[in-house]
Amino acid sequence: MTCEQNTNINIATPSNFRMVFPKLPQQTSLARNNELALNTHGIILPALSLNYEEIHWEGAKRFVAQNQIMFDQLQTQFLVDSKFLNWTLLFEWMTYISNNKDIMGRDYAKYAVDATLAITDNFQNEILSVKFAGIWPLNLQEVSFSMREGEVFVESGASFVYDYLEVKSVT
Amino acid sequence: MRQYYYYKSLRKTITQFLDIFNGIKIARYEQDGTFKKLVEVPLKFSPKEKIWFWLNERKDDEMLPIMSVSMTGVEYAMERSTNRNYEFTVCPSAAEYGSITRFLAPAPYDISFQLNIWALYMTDIDQILEQILPYFQPHIFINIRIEEINTSFNAKVIFRSASPEHESEYSDEGRRVLKYVLDFSVQTLIFKPAEATGVIGKIITNYYTTAEGFRSALNSTETVSTFTSAASGESQVITGLGYTEDDKIMYKYEIFQFGNEVGEDITGTFKK
Numbered sequence: 001m002t003c004e005q006n007t008n009i010n011i012a013t014p015s016n017f018r019m020v021f022p023k024l025p026q027q028t029s030l031a032r033n034n035e036l037a038l039n040t041h042g043i044i045l046p047a048l049s050l051n052y053e054e055i056h057w058e059g060a061k062r063f064v065a066q067n068q069i070m071f072d073q074l075q076t077q078f079l080v081d082s083k084f085l086n087w088t089l090l091f092e093w094m095t096y097i098s099n100n101k102d103i104m105g106r107d108y109a110k111y112a113v114d115a116t117l118a119i120t121d122n123f124q125n126e127i128l129s130v131k132f133a134g135i136w137p138l139n140l141q142e143v144s145f146s147m148r149e150g151e152v153f154v155e156s157g158a159s160f161v162y163d164y165l166e167v168k169s170v171t
Numbered sequence: 172m173r174q175y176y177y178y179k180s181l182r183k184t185i186t187q188f189l190d191i192f193n194g195i196k197i198a199r200y201e202q203d204g205t206f207k208k209l210v211e212v213p214l215k216f217s218p219k220e221k222i223w224f225w226l227n228e229r230k231d232d233e234m235l236p237i238m239s240v241s242m243t244g245v246e247y248a249m250e251r252s253t254n255r256n257y258e259f260t261v262c263p264s265a266a267e268y269g270s271i272t273r274f275l276a277p278a279p280y281d282i283s284f285q286l287n288i289w290a291l292y293m294t295d296i297d298q299i300l301e302q303i304l305p306y307f308q309p310h311i312f313i314n315i316r317i318e319e320i321n322t323s324f325n326a327k328v329i330f331r332s333a334s335p336e337h338e339s340e341y342s343d344e345g346r347r348v349l350k351y352v353l354d355f356s357v358q359t360l361i362f363k364p365a366e367a368t369g370v371i372g373k374i375i376t377n378y379y380t381t382a383e384g385f386r387s388a389l390n391s392t393e394t395v396s397t398f399t400s401a402a403s404g405e406s407q408v409i410t411g412l413g414y415t416e417d418d419k420i421m422y423k424y425e426i427f428q429f430g431n432e433v434g435e436d437i438t439g440t441f442k443k
Contacts, residue, residue, distance in 0.1 A: 015252075015255060015256070016256065017254070017256065018254060018256050018257055019254075034259050034260075037254065037257050037259075038253050038254055038257045038259055038276055039253050039254070040253075040254055041252060041253055041254060079251070079253060082325065120256055124256050147308075150308070150309045150310045150329060151310070151327075151329060152250075153250070153251060
């Protein structure tokens with residue numbers, strides 16, 4: 001009996017991730033991506049699900065996969081930087097798609113990009129690369145202002161849709 | 172953690188916090204209520220015990236009113252935590268091209284401070300408080316600059332509470348000293364060591380439609396930067412990345428979408 005790999009007894013930590021967006025369609029440089037990547041403090045790796053169909057045959061039943069795999073939306077939470085660079089970055093991306101003024105819609109290929117969620121081990125070595133193919137923002141959450149909130153910081157969030165996920169191990 | 176560095180994040184936080192209360196003046200009045208003079212309130216960064224020594228052992232000096240600041244605690248601020256794995260870069264200076272500094276996201280910490288005000292008269296304390304409290308609603312910002320990494324950040328100073336600590340009983344030799352305690356919290360950042368890194372000033376990409384074309388470029392001493400569109404039918408795409416450094420041009424090629432007919436990957440580097 002050969003031993004191919006020692007059993008990993010370490011536990012994953014939820015803070016081991018980096019979300020990286022490429023140059024967005026409305027951008028001419030990556031200048032403002034830093035603020036978004038730095039302040040994105042929460043991401044939910046979306047759930048995926050399959051539908052099934054129940055087949056009966058001679059008194060027995062079996063579940064078989066039906067239709068397509070379903071990917072949930074990508075949800076992100078981020079702290080808004082003091083110059084609102086990351087919030088306006090996503091705002092401009094969304095209004096690049098449609099602004100209800102002079103742009104009523106664009107071709108999918110013009111506004112969808114591929115983004116990557118890098119998952120690291122406990123020593124920040126990248127172990128998984130999750131590619132979101134054809135991603136674009138579906139929702140940008142509200143930003144709350146208040147004179148009566150002295151301690152909290154401005155936060156926002158965004159939801160993204162995409163075509164599919166690709167997960168690659170990084171060795 | 173072995174690399175020595177000292178960006179003075181904590182020290183600058185303390186000095187900037189002290190600067191908020193520096194130069195506070197109170198007015199002294201004659202018995203008929205006319206203005207007499209302005210007295211600047213001294214500010215010390217010291218624990219209570221040291222002030223106690225000044226008040227009780229050095230009675231020959233007129234010390235009061237006096238303010239003392241002491242740091243009472245440091246806590247990690249989870250609610251301000253950003254992506255701690257993200258490496259971001261700053262330029263040491265705008266004019267200095269070709270070199271940037273890279274460091275991980277700073278760690279957010281809340282530092283608690285206590286400001287003690289000691290005075291002989293209640294009107295002194297009232298004047299001091301009135302010059303402090305209106306500015307905090309309930310926070311103000313101080314700017315902390317870290318020269319070593321050419322960056323600065325806004326630290327929020329939050330006023331927590333102000334409470335009197337007046338003694339009601341005094342010893343035979345004691346004298347009345349009025350005291351007010353103000354609690355503050357400063358939301359600061361502490362940086363990990365930065366590392367200098369180079370700037371990618373130029374990227375050269377070469378495309379080849381056949382493996383032979385790539386091999387000839389690999390073996391040649393010329394720096395080819397031509398682009399050929401993909402031929403009809405089965406095609407191969409080879410991309411090359413490179414950067415210039417002291418007149419050397421280095422390429423690293425990687426083949427992808429390789430055709431089945433050739434069926435092999437080629438990676439290599441060459442210098443000119």
